[in-house]
Amino acid sequence: xxxxxxxxxxxxxxxxxxxxxxxxxxxxxxxxxxxxxxxxxxxxxxxxxxxxxxxxxxxxxxxxxxxxxxxxxxxxxxxxxxxxxxxxxxxxxxxxxxxxxxxxxxxxxxxxxxxxxxxxxxxxxxxxxxxxxxxxxxxxxxxxxxxxxxxxxxxxxxxxxxxxxxxxxxxxxxxxxxxxxxxxxxxxxxxxxxxxxxxxxxxxxxxxxxxxxxxxxxxxxxxxxxxxxxxxxxxxxxxxxxxxxxxxxxxxxxxxxxxxxxxxxxxxxxxxxxxxxxxxxxxxxxxxxxxxxxxxxxxxxxxxxxxxxxxxxxxxxxxxxxxxxxxxxxxxxxxxxxxxxxxxx
Amino acid sequence: xxxxxxxxxxxxxxxxxxxxxxxxxxxxxxxxxxxxxxxxxxxxxxxxxxxxxxxxxxxxxxxxxxxxxxxxxxxxxxxxxxxxxxxxxxxxxxxxxxxxxxxxxxxxxxxxxxxxxxxxxxxxxxxxxxxxxxxxxxxxxxxxxxxxxxxxxxxxxxxxxxxxxxxxxxxxxxxxxxxxxxxxxxxxxxxxxxxxxxxxxxxxxxxxxxxxxxxxxxxxxxxxxxxxxxxxxxxxxxxxxxxxxxxxxxxxxxxxxxxxxxxxxxxxxxxxxxxxxxxxxxxxxxxxxxxxxxxxxxxxxxxxxxxxxxxxxxxxxxxxxxxxxxxxxxxxxxxxxxxxxxxxxxxxxxxxxxxxxxxxxxxxxxxxxxxxxxxxxxxxxxxxx
Numbered sequence: 112x113x114x115x116x117x118x119x120x121x122x123x124x125x126x127x128x129x130x131x132x133x134x135x136x137x138x139x140x141x142x143x144x145x146x147x148x149x150x151x152x153x154x155x156x157x158x159x160x161x162x163x164x165x166x167x168x169x170x171x172x173x174x175x176x177x178x179x180x181x182x183x184x185x186x187x188x189x190x191x192x193x194x195x196x197x198x199x200x201x202x203x204x205x206x207x208x209x210x211x212x213x214x215x216x217x218x219x220x221x222x223x224x225x226x227x228x229x230x231x232x233x234x235x236x237x238x239x240x241x242x243x244x245x246x247x248x249x250x251x252x253x254x255x256x257x258x259x260x261x262x263x264x265x266x267x268x269x270x271x272x273x274x275x276x277x278x279x280x281x282x283x284x285x286x287x288x289x290x291x292x293x294x295x296x297x298x299x300x301x302x303x304x305x306x307x308x309x310x311x312x313x314x315x316x317x318x319x320x321x322x323x324x325x326x327x328x329x330x331x332x333x334x335x336x337x338x339x340x341x342x343x344x345x346x347x348x349x350x351x352x353x354x355x356x357x358x359x360x361x362x363x364x365x366x367x368x369x370x371x372x373x374x375x376x377x378x379x380x381x382x383x384x385x386x387x388x389x390x391x392x393x394x395x396x397x398x399x400x401x402x403x404x405x406x407x408x409x410x411x412x413x414x415x416x417x418x419x420x421x422x423x424x425x426x427x428x429x430x431x432x433x434x435x436x437x438x439x440x441x442x443x444x445x446x447x448x449x450x451x452x453x454x455x456x
Numbered sequence: 457x458x459x460x461x462x463x464x465x466x467x468x469x470x471x472x473x474x475x476x477x478x479x480x481x482x483x484x485x486x487x488x489x490x491x492x493x494x495x496x497x498x499x500x501x502x503x504x505x506x507x508x509x510x511x512x513x514x515x516x517x518x519x520x521x522x523x524x525x526x527x528x529x530x531x532x533x534x535x536x537x538x539x540x541x542x543x544x545x546x547x548x549x550x551x552x553x554x555x556x557x558x559x560x561x562x563x564x565x566x567x568x569x570x571x572x573x574x575x576x577x578x579x580x581x582x583x584x585x586x587x588x589x590x591x592x593x594x595x596x597x598x599x600x601x602x603x604x605x606x607x608x609x610x611x612x613x614x615x616x617x618x619x620x621x622x623x624x625x626x627x628x629x630x631x632x633x634x635x636x637x638x639x640x641x642x643x644x645x646x647x648x649x650x651x652x653x654x655x656x657x658x659x660x661x662x663x664x665x666x667x668x669x670x671x672x673x674x675x676x677x678x679x680x681x682x683x684x685x686x687x688x689x690x691x692x693x694x695x696x697x698x699x700x701x702x703x704x705x706x707x708x709x710x711x712x713x714x715x716x717x718x719x720x721x722x723x724x725x726x727x728x729x730x731x732x733x734x735x736x737x738x739x740x741x742x743x744x745x746x747x748x749x750x751x752x753x754x755x756x757x758x759x760x761x762x763x764x765x766x767x768x769x770x771x772x773x774x775x776x777x778x779x780x781x782x783x784x785x786x787x788x789x790x791x792x793x794x795x796x797x798x799x800x801x802x803x804x805x806x807x808x809x810x811x812x813x814x815x816x817x818x819x820x821x822x823x824x825x826x827x828x829x830x831x832x833x834x835x836x837x838x839x840x841x
Contacts, residue, residue, distance in 0.1 A: 352837055446729070
């Protein structure tokens with residue numbers, strides 16, 4: 112009953128490998144200094160060599176769960192590399208028979224915002240609409256647009272330099288990753304195909320939550336280390352019951368978030384779309400907020416130090432709040448969750 | 457396991473006694489209800505749904521899998537049916553693990569048949585979460601121990617035939633080492649049981665007083681001084697019940713949704729948001745519970761697994777009941793008996809009873825300490841400063 116949920120040996124190995132990789136390719140000082148870009152093509156190529164960005168392709172042979180396991184480690188280290196979007200785009204493009212060139216990431220309208228529309232015009236396809244938060248959008252050569260024609264859902268490859276495409280780097284709460292807005296005004300696709308894009312959309316949300324769980328687990332570790340060593344009134348602050356209870360509440364939020372996200376990861380690899388939506392929105396409702404709550408306590412327990420720029424606490428807090436609000440806000444997921452119970456439970 | 461689940465469901469539909477639904481673990485209120493509990497206990501054992509983990513020679517199921525206990529507990533909760541008496545089950549585990557052959561032959565068949573109802577005599581007015589500081593004394597005099605002291609929060613104490621007692625036999629030993637476990641006849645002279653009336657207005661718990669109660673040495677379970685170890689080992693068997701708490705939450709959530717519909721609040725955005733938030737949290741707890749049960753079965757349980765589940769359940773259960781009252785608006789103040797009360801006052805009952813879970817079996821504060829100290833490795837509180 113639970114063996115199907117827990118991570119397997121292979122996935123634990125994958126996590127360890129991804130953690131070592133992400134750790135090696137993350138420079139916290141550069142993040143704090145506001146360096147831009149935060150990663151190089153060479154680093155992304157190295158992730159490719161390890162198979163991380165190709166996990167969802169046939170050659171890669173990985174599952175959505177595998178990818179989420181990797182993403183959790185990116186969150187844990189605060190890594191800027193856009194491994195999840197590149198992997199998602201590669202997997203979806205391949206299954207749709209498309210061959211993007213260069214760096215390609217998905218462009219998808221936020222949950223609750225109007226979908227990007229696609230209009231066939233003779234042999235070509237024109238796309239209009241907005242994707243407000245595209246990870247590595249400014250660095251991408253192409254975007255894989257998830258859009259809808261009047262009849263069906265399509266994926267389309269669009270050059271970011273093409274006419275009708277405007278890419279605007281965004282200034283956001285998270286300083287450890289770079290997002291850009293991609294606006295399409297009758298932009299012409301270089302290739303397109305009808306495709307079922309629901310799993311990719313759900314996966315994008317789950318990866319953000321997996322990232323948050325990773326970041327939250329790091330924050331709990333940092334906090335435990337701090338309260339064990341920091342002394343006040345002649346004793347470690349971690350021996351004070353009030354502090355311990357905050358830490359226990361953080362552990363509860365982390366454990367429950369991890370469970371919710373794990374169920375969502377597993378559901379991505381499941382065929383049943385209703386069960387998938389239910390698991391994804393359960394996680395989207397609970398995990399985002401719980402991880403943010405944990406981050407708030409982490410900062411609180413670091414005291415004044417947590418409020419300083421040099422401490423990494425705020426970097427993770429910013430990242431977790433970003434994960435919470437993108438990919439569907441908790442409110443959006445809750446609204447969907449209740450619709451699902453009415454229709455199908 | 458799904459075939460087994462269906463089988464249990466069918467059995468419960470057919471045989472479970474029709475009892476008044478109340479929140480939490482409740483004692484019988486009348487002799488008639490007691491008779492129902494005894495008969496039901498026998499049925500559960502006969503069907504192999506209680507005591508399945510016992511050795512085969514005492515009626516256990518060959519090749520028993522603990523997942524079966526989990527399924528039974530979940531389905532009993534889903535059906536809102538009575539459980540086999542907790543005190544009897546706990547005592548049985550102590551006897552199986554540490555009792556003599558003579559004790560097992562004498563007591564176990566009578567537990568199976570429902571003839572003997574046991575209560576658990578652990579907690580004291582001065583020893584709740586800090587159970588090791590219990591003060592009830594048992595002094596050896598010849599071939600008897602003389603017991604003096606007081607217990608409290610004794611579920612079914614007013615009906616019990618036997619008590620699974622922890623008493624201090626060696627005041628000089630360190631506090632965990634001087635405790636002995638007994639199988640105590642509740643009808644012995646000097647045992648006085650006084651029902652407590654609780655916040656819910658009902659009497660599920662009792663105070664039990666021992667005034668020079670003479671207990672034969674044959675009543676000792678295990679060795680003198682081994683009581684603490686015996687108690688902890690038998691308590692560990694309660695793990696299989698954690699799945700049932702998730703089922704209880706799911707059941708309450710469905711009722712909450714019906715309540716929202718009945719009060720015309722189901723289309724209200726704020727109400728929907730709250731309902732969904734509860735549901736998502738229940739799902740998250742459900743996954744945690746399944747994962748920790750799997751770890752427990754594999755012997756890889758982490759120190760924080762059980763306290764996280766207990767803490768999360770009891771706090772969520774309370775918030776859910778509180779929300780149910782607020783959904784009722786001013787009518788939320790009505791209780792059982794009032795003609796205008798919603799659902800026979802079951803939400804008000806649940807709201808009051810929910811407090812038992814955040815206090816009993818280790819309060820939420822104790823759970824947080826366990827998580828922090830044993831689970832996260834934070835330093836122990838410095839006491840006696």
